[in-house]
Amino acid sequence: MPTTEPSRPHRARGGSFAVLDPATGEPFAEAPDQQPEELDAIVERAHTAWRGWRADPDARAAALLAAADAVERAGPDLAPLLTREQGKPLPESFAEVARAAARLRYFATLRPQTRPIVDGRPVRSEVRWRPLGPVAAIVPWNFPLQLASAKFAPALAAGNTVVLKPSPFTPLATRMLGSVLAAALPEDVLTIVTGREPLGERLASHPGFGHVTFTGSVPTGRAVARGAASSLARVTLELGGNDAAILLDDVDVEQIVDRLFWAAFRNCGQICMAVKRVYAPARLYAEVVEALAQRADQTVVGPGLQAGSQLGPVNNAPQLARVEGYAAEALATGARAAAGGHRLDRPGYFFAPTILADVSAQSPVVAQEQFGPVLPVLVYRGVEQAVEAANATGFGLGGSVWGTDLDRAEEVAERLECGTVWINHHGELSLAQPFAGAKDSGVGVAGGPWGFYGNLRPFVVHRPEET
Numbered sequence: 001m002p003t004t005e006p007s008r009p010h011r012a013r014g015g016s017f018a019v020l021d022p023a024t025g026e027p028f029a030e031a032p033d034q035q036p037e038e039l040d041a042i043v044e045r046a047h048t049a050w051r052g053w054r055a056d057p058d059a060r061a062a063a064l065l066a067a068a069d070a071v072e073r074a075g076p077d078l079a080p081l082l083t084r085e086q087g088k089p090l091p092e093s094f095a096e097v098a099r100a101a102a103r104l105r106y107f108a109t110l111r112p113q114t115r116p117i118v119d120g121r122p123v124r125s126e127v128r129w130r131p132l133g134p135v136a137a138i139v140p141w142n143f144p145l146q147l148a149s150a151k152f153a154p155a156l157a158a159g160n161t162v163v164l165k166p167s168p169f170t171p172l173a174t175r176m177l178g179s180v181l182a183a184a185l186p187e188d189v190l191t192i193v194t195g196r197e198p199l200g201e202r203l204a205s206h207p208g209f210g211h212v213t214f215t216g217s218v219p220t221g222r223a224v225a226r227g228a229a230s231s232l233a234r235v236t237l238e239l240g241g242n243d244a245a246i247l248l249d250d251v252d253v254e255q256i257v258d259r260l261f262w263a264a265f266r267n268c269g270q271i272c273m274a275v276k277r278v279y280a281p282a283r284l285y286a287e288v289v290e291a292l293a294q295r296a297d298q299t300v301v302g303p304g305l306q307a308g309s310q311l312g313p314v315n316n317a318p319q320l321a322r323v324e325g326y327a328a329e330a331l332a333t334g335a336r337a338a339a340g341g342h343r344l345d346r347p348g349y350f351f352a353p354t355i356l357a358d359v360s361a362q363s364p365v366v367a368q369e370q371f372g373p374v375l376p377v378l379v380y381r382g383v384e385q386a387v388e389a390a391n392a393t394g395f396g397l398g399g400s401v402w403g404t405d406l407d408r409a410e411e412v413a414e415r416l417e418c419g420t421v422w423i424n425h426h427g428e429l430s431l432a433q434p435f436a437g438a439k440d441s442g443v444g445v446a447g448g449p450w451g452f453y454g455n456l457r458p459f460v461v462h463r464p465e466e467t
């Protein structure tokens with residue numbers, strides 16, 4: 001069994017910290033370890049840049065469209081670096097770069113709608129929109145570029161400037177993206193800061209921001225909200241999930257198993273809205289477990305830069321330890337590994353894609369967010385029980401229902417307490433749709449026009465009606 005590497009990105013000499021390659025567990029580069037004291041000057045420059053950036057929507061749109069082209073052109077440099085630090089297979093890194101470019105294009109052309117207020121009074125009232133000011137953005141390590149763009153594209157398009165902090169596990173591709181964008185955008189409109197805690201904490205509580213937008217875990221989200229409360233900045237939180245997939249008794253297992261498997265295991269299961277629990281009816285339970293286990297056993301696990309790898313390593317040592325702990329606890333309390341169940345005996349943070357059968361509903365791998373390549377499959381008796389179990393969590397990000405009768409599947413889907421439900425697939429999002437979690441999965445709305453308006457405040461002008 002390989003030993004676990006240091007549990008946190010560690011400080012290196014000269015104001016930088018080492019970045020590890022999860023496929024080897026070895027450091028391969030360094031990133032600047034910026035200190036919280038540097039933030040005052042950075043935020044002041046973001047304020048200065050805001051004056052020009054907010055003034056001209058046409059110039060903004062042109063700059064953002066040029067930025068999208070620049071990101072796309074930089075794909076061959078960005079994607080391998082992303083894979084090196086994050087672990088995902090190279091084609092998925094290219095897809096992530098493409099998504100970042102597409103998001104810039106989508107938001108570049110949005111304009112806030114000026115709306116009259118019609119209420120019978122003899123005044124002309126109109127709702128216009130104003131940007132919020134510099135925006136602080138903090139993102140995790142699972143989709144560094146995609147999630148960064150989900151923050152800065154709507155914020156910049158709405159006329160704000162942005163200071164963005166990637167995770168210290170994955171700072172490099174985001175820094176490169178920042179350089180690419182710097183060539184297309186005015187100075188200090190987008191600033192990337194990298195460093196270890198308490199940099200994020202100080203960013204979230206800095207008094208110079210009008211909006212603090214965070215993607216990450218629930219506990220850190222709470223800390224961010226507490227920090228932002230000191231300045232009363234607007235807060236958007238996109239937090240964790242524990243999405244259930246309910247298979248109905250008319251589901252065609254063979255037809256859906258591939259889609260279901262990848263909805264749980266893509267990016268090594270490190271997706272907020274991955275399928276994290278499967279509920280199968282008793283009649284189909286053995287077939288579902290067997291089909292998923294076969295799919296897991298066939299999956300090619302290897303370094304993301306190696307051609308043919310379908311599943312890379314877990315991103316970092318603490319996450320690997322967490323995933324391993326969830327699997328071990330379940331196996332020690334009566335679960336069975338129908339596939340996997342262990343780390344791979346090789347360097348790096350590799351864990352065999354794991355299907356757990358006969359898991360207790362109280363097991364942490366069911367009740368909490370595993371965020372890794374371990375999928376529990378649970379049995380249910382009656383749809384009522386499945387819906388109840390799916391909703392029995394503090395999370396409320398997504399969910400899905402799988403079956404042949406689409407109307408019946410939709411009826412069940414309507415009863416899931418979450419922000420997005422899918423039928424016969426799971427996890428696809430349009431750039432134009434709202435993305436918001438129920439319960440502990442988030443505060444505020446990202447995505448589409450909703451995410452755009454999340455970066456604006458209404459500004460109402462009243463004047464007498466002209467006679």
Ligand code: NAD
Nearest residue numbers: 139140141166167200201216217220223238239240241272
């Ligand atoms: P995390 O909460 O540990 O870290 C997220 C970011 O916050 C990182 O940049 C980290 O450096 C920073 N941070 C750490 N402590 C902080 C503090 N006290 N104040 C401010 N910032 C701080 O999350 P993670 O482990 O990097 O990512 C995994 C989590 O992210 C999972 O729970 C996953 O579900 C969630 N996630 C949610 C979405 C969504 O859109 N809902 C998308 C992707 C990931």
